[in-house]
Amino acid sequence: MSRILDLLGTIWEIGWLRGLVVGFVTLGTVMLIAAFTIWFERKWTGRMQNRPGPTERGYAGWLQIFADFFKLLQKEDLTPTAADRRLFGIVPPIVVFIVLSSLAVVPYVPQGPAADASVGVLFALAISSLMVFPVWTAGWSSNNKWALLGAMRAVAQSISYEIPLVLSALVPVVLAGSFRLTEIVEAQAGWRWFAFWPPGPGLVAFVLFYLATLAEANRIPFDIPEAESELVAGATTEYGGMKFGMFYLGEYVHTFVASSLASLLFFGGWEGPGPDGLHWMLAKALILTGSVVHVRWTLVRYRSDQLLRLCWYYFVPAALVLVFAAGLWRIFVGGVA
Amino acid sequence: MVEVAGLRLPAAITRRPRPNPYLRVEDYEPEADAMALNMGPQHPSTHGVLRLKLYLDGEICFKAVPYVGYLHRGVEKLLESRTAVQSVPYVDKNDYVSPLTGELALVMAYEALLDVEPPPRAQVLRTILMELQRIASHHLWLGTFCLDMGGALGGGSSIFLYNFRERELILDVLEELTGQRMHYNALAVGGNRHDVPPGWDVRVRAVLDRIEARLVEYEAMTLENHVFLSRTVGVGVLDPLLALEAGVGGANLRGSGVDHDLRRDAPYAAYGQVDVRIPVETAGDCYARYLVRMAEMREAIRIVRLLLDGIPEGPIGALKPPRNVNAIKLPPGEVYVGIESPRGELGTYVISDGSPTPVRVKIRPPSLHAVSLLPYLCVGATVSDIVIILGSLDPILGEVDR
Numbered sequence: 001m002s003r004i005l006d007l008l009g010t011i012w013e014i015g016w017l018r019g020l021v022v023g024f025v026t027l028g029t030v031m032l033i034a035a036f037t038i039w040f041e042r043k044w045t046g047r048m049q050n051r052p053g054p055t056e057r058g059y060a061g062w063l064q065i066f067a068d069f070f071k072l073l074q075k076e077d078l079t080p081t082a083a084d085r086r087l088f089g090i091v092p093p094i095v096v097f098i099v100l101s102s103l104a105v106v107p108y109v110p111q112g113p114a115a116d117a118s119v120g121v122l123f124a125l126a127i128s129s130l131m132v133f134p135v136w137t138a139g140w141s142s143n144n145k146w147a148l149l150g151a152m153r154a155v156a157q158s159i160s161y162e163i164p165l166v167l168s169a170l171v172p173v174v175l176a177g178s179f180r181l182t183e184i185v186e187a188q189a190g191w192r193w194f195a196f197w198p199p200g201p202g203l204v205a206f207v208l209f210y211l212a213t214l215a216e217a218n219r220i221p222f223d224i225p226e227a228e229s230e231l232v233a234g235a236t237t238e239y240g241g242m243k244f245g246m247f248y249l250g251e252y253v254h255t256f257v258a259s260s261l262a263s264l265l266f267f268g269g270w271e272g273p274g275p276d277g278l279h280w281m282l283a284k285a286l287i288l289t290g291s292v293v294h295v296r297w298t299l300v301r302y303r304s305d306q307l308l309r310l311c312w313y314y315f316v317p318a319a320l321v322l323v324f325a326a327g328l329w330r331i332f333v334g335g336v337a
Numbered sequence: 338m339v340e341v342a343g344l345r346l347p348a349a350i351t352r353r354p355r356p357n358p359y360l361r362v363e364d365y366e367p368e369a370d371a372m373a374l375n376m377g378p379q380h381p382s383t384h385g386v387l388r389l390k391l392y393l394d395g396e397i398c399f400k401a402v403p404y405v406g407y408l409h410r411g412v413e414k415l416l417e418s419r420t421a422v423q424s425v426p427y428v429d430k431n432d433y434v435s436p437l438t439g440e441l442a443l444v445m446a447y448e449a450l451l452d453v454e455p456p457p458r459a460q461v462l463r464t465i466l467m468e469l470q471r472i473a474s475h476h477l478w479l480g481t482f483c484l485d486m487g488g489a490l491g492g493g494s495s496i497f498l499y500n501f502r503e504r505e506l507i508l509d510v511l512e513e514l515t516g517q518r519m520h521y522n523a524l525a526v527g528g529n530r531h532d533v534p535p536g537w538d539v540r541v542r543a544v545l546d547r548i549e550a551r552l553v554e555y556e557a558m559t560l561e562n563h564v565f566l567s568r569t570v571g572v573g574v575l576d577p578l579l580a581l582e583a584g585v586g587g588a589n590l591r592g593s594g595v596d597h598d599l600r601r602d603a604p605y606a607a608y609g610q611v612d613v614r615i616p617v618e619t620a621g622d623c624y625a626r627y628l629v630r631m632a633e634m635r636e637a638i639r640i641v642r643l644l645l646d647g648i649p650e651g652p653i654g655a656l657k658p659p660r661n662v663n664a665i666k667l668p669p670g671e672v673y674v675g676i677e678s679p680r681g682e683l684g685t686y687v688i689s690d691g692s693p694t695p696v697r698v699k700i701r702p703p704s705l706h707a708v709s710l711l712p713y714l715c716v717g718a719t720v721s722d723i724v725i726i727l728g729s730l731d732p733i734l735g736e737v738d739r
Contacts (some may be wrong), residue, residue: 049498132565147375149396149720220384230485230724297495300487300564303721 001133023114025105031067033282035065037289045297064068073240080143083238086139091244092239092246094134099253102127105181108281110270120181121173124261125166128216132158139235140249143276150234153304157215158224160311165212167319171205174264174326185269195266198333201325206266208319210288213258215307217251219296222307259288353576358401358712361480362392370394374720378407382724383487385734389711391723398723401715403708408738416698421447421526421665424698429520431700432736437466438678438679439736440524442700445605446674446685447526450667453656456648457607464607465644466514466523467676469507469541472548474679475630475637476504478731482627485728486568497559503551506544513537528654528667536644545638551632553691556696559627569624571725574715583713584706586681588633589730594619594627599677609665611643623729630731633679664695679730680704700739704732 011017039054039062046053054061079085105120107113117123132155139151172194173179177188188194194202215222231237236247263269263284272280302310361570368738374391377383380404386407386703392400412431416424428443429436441463448455476637480500487493508518515521523530559565575585580593598615616632620623659665667689675684681703688697707730713728716722 043494049495050502051498110725145372150373152396229722230382297492297564299492300483300562301493301566303719305719306567324597 019114023104026106026108026114027100028300029310030100030103030253030256031307033286034249034256035069035291036062037252037256038068038248039065039083040290041296043291044293048294069245072242072245077105077243078238078240080238082143083194084141084143087137089243091134091138091141092243094137095131095250096246096253098127098130099257101249102257105258106264107182107269108260109278110182110185110276116180116182119179121179121184121265123167124181124257125162125169125290127163128258129158131216131254135235138239140234144238146232147235147237150231151236153231154218154235154305157218157307159312160308161212161215161222161315163310164208164315164319165216167316167323168205168208168212169261169265170323171201171326174323174330175202177330180201181264181269185264185271188268189271191268191271193266193268198326198329201322201329202266204318205322205326206262207245208315208322209262209265211329212315213255213262214292214295217254217258217292219255219292223301255292256285256289259292260285262288345402345558346627350390351579353574355579355713356399356716358400358402358716362400365392365394365399368431376720376723377432378404381735382481384481384727384732387708387727387734387737389715389723389727391715391720394719396721397721398715398718398720401712401723403711404458405705405708405734405737408734410739411699412739413700416443416695418694419663420693421451421667421695422659422662424651425524426520426522428700429522430735431702431739432678432680432683432704433519434477434731434733435470435679436520437470437523438676438683439700440521441467441606442525442674442676442678442683443687443698444526445676446672446687447667449666449672449674450670450687450689451526451665452526455528455655457654458651459653460607461648462529462533462645463524464611465541465648466511467606468641468644469511471679472641473504473507473511473633473635474499476507477731478679478728479627479631480504482725482728483540483559483565485724486565488622492558496555499551499555499558506547510537510541510544513540513548525654525659527656528652532653533648534624538648539643541641545641549635549638552631556631566624568632568721568725569627569729570620572621572623572722573718573729574620574622575710575714579710579713580621583710584682585710585730586677586703586706587679587731588626588629589681589707589710591615591617592629599682602676605674605676606643611640613640623725626729626731666693667691667695675701678703680707680733700736702736702739703735704736707732708737 011021042064043053054064057063057067079088089336102124104115105117105123107116135154136151137148139154153161172184173195174185178184178187195206196202199279236244239247263281267284270276270278270281362371372393374393375388376391377388378386383389388404388407390402390404391398412427416425419427425440425444428439431439477500480497482491483496487496511521512518513534514537515523575589575593577593577595579592580595594617596615596617598613599605601613601615614636616629616636618628656665669689669691671688673684673686675682682701683703684701685698686701687695689695710730711727714726718726
């Protein structure tokens with residue numbers, strides 16, 4: 001027993017090995033959480049809509065996600081004849097790669113993430129903004145007009161909402177004076193969560209961040225690129241089987257990672273009543289993920305031009321003002337010259 | 338209000354510029370940006386098998402061509418080879434969302450040919466059935482309309498399922514009466530096929546109370562929802578002149594300000610006994626059509642309650658139950674009967690030469706006229722708006738194609 005602990009201690013000492021282990025554990029956990037988010041969403045919306053949701057497989061249908069997974073695995077791997085075969089096939093793994101790689105810098109415990117980068121916030125946001133490329137490639141390589149329309153909408157929307165997303169994430173960065181996510185959480189220690197302290201800009205920035213996240217993750221009311229009642233299934237129209245499954249999983253992982261980022265930036269990460277730690281971080285991220293689910297099944301969706309108008313007329317100016325206000329606070333109240 | 342050819346129109350009509358539905362794609366500038374997109378016949382939101390060929394510039398449509406006929410079953414020909422006793426179930430399948438109105442239009446045409454007047458009890462029961470059917474039909478419309486707007490995987494499907502929950506209540510009382518949930522076959526020439534079971538009116542009242550309470554919830558989910566308003570207000574504006582020229586009816590016509598409803602202007606069944614209040618909106622957009630349909634549901638609830646108060650006693654049929662299919666012989670002559678279905682004026686035109694089966698039966702479906710508006714309303718709209726416009730017109734493709 002002691003030898004195993006010694007071995008683990010040795011591994012912990014070696015930085016890259018520790019990063020590898022932490023990274024793999026995070027990946028596995030988050031993918032499992034994403035899968036159970038799907039189950040939760042189905043049960044929760046079932047309750048919202050006066051129906052039971054999945055009930056058959058396992059207690060309250062919790063094994064349904066595995067049944068779905070194996071069903072998707074068994075499906076025939078179809079590629080349309082007119083599609084660009086190579087591009088079409090390479091997109092789903094890229095989607096999964098992109099959404100998972102931002103996890104490298106997202107800490108869930110005070111000890112830090114796999115790679116506690118000094119530009120953690122920037123890295124996470126930059127990686128998630130790469131999502132434009134696979135979505136556009138999916139729409140283009142499918143050689144389908146619905147997919148093309150969906151991809152065009154997705155590009156317009158992602159590029160627009162990148163700006164309020166990054167600007168609203170800048171507010172905690174300015175307040176904490178660091179891009180490193182662990183330091184941002186430490187700056188909120190003692191219940192000075194940026195959503196509530198300083199009063200005002202932090203909370204509005206959180207709302208902006210949340211809405212921009214909905215838009216980035218293509219969730220209702222901003223799920224215009226998918227818009228299944230208009231565009232059949234948007235950019236992913238031609239995808240089936242496990243290729244579709246990767247898009248699907250990517251969407252949920254993306255939502256969870258964005259919720260984790262929001263709780264790190266605005267809600268003090270792992271801080272909470274009683275002992276600090278992983279449980280508070282997970283609870284906050286899960287509550288935010290649940291709220292995304294709830295909003296999705298409550299609202300109808302905007303039209304794409306209304307969505308872009310919302311972004312450029314309201315969100316971007318508001319985010320700029322917020323960053324400015326945060327800077328003023330930092331100089332005059334925060335005591336930093 | 339001004340009176341034009343017996344129709345009450347809003348005093349100030351602004352004639353909107355009409356797009357040219359026959360625009361040749363080669364004449365469109367810049368032609369290079371044009372993309373032809375086939376929407377349907379298999380598409381989540383074309384309400385059946387409607388095929389719309391859209392010519393898009395970016396995402397703005399500059400020409401839309403509807404193609405109908407994918408659901409053609411030859412119902413008119415079928416009716417021409419069936420006797421009056423046999424033919425009622427066939428029209429159930431035309432407008433499968435409100436089958437009873439289709440039955441009434443056919444049965445009333447045959448009754449007019451035969452010069453038979455159904456007894457008062459049958460008339461009142463028919464009127465109650467029509468209004469219950471109107472509520473059920475509008476429920477399904479509201480559900481699918483929100484489904485078009487909010488998606489099958491979103492808030493739209495929540496409203497959709499809530500509406501199905503309430504529609505289910507009406508289907509239950511209709512099932513109790515007729516034994517069927519969709520294709521009722523409830524009417525016969527000369528009267529009704531089924532008399533109401535004991536206690537039925539009490540259960541109908543309970544259903545109406547529940548629906549009335551739930552309508553408030555729907556309005557909370559839609560009228561207080563910024564997203565819903567920004568998707569419907571000012572979208573798909575239909576001016577009254579175009580509506581009249583296209584011959585649409587129902588909420589599509591009354592949403593554009595034309596105060597016309599056959600239930601009041603040419604009462605049939607027992608509509609003469611009640612004061613039918615007709616909701617009219619003047620904006621002509623999807624939102625106005627929504628408001629009219631919501632008001633019509635409330636009005637239908639009121640009418641049913643009024644009629645339930647005084648169902649006259651007596652027989653439910655003027656003719657004795659037919660022994661065989663040839664029991665009812667249509668006299669020579671021709672007749673047109675129009676009734677107000679949830680979608681507008683549903684007409685039946687019958688020519689008979691005295692033979693066992695009619696020579697010609699023509700059904701005038703209101704949905705076909707609504708679909709004929711699409712080349713005008715879709716131009717200048719985005720694909721998202723086209724889905725909403727189509728949903729707000731509420732066409733039923735079984736009725737369009739017959």
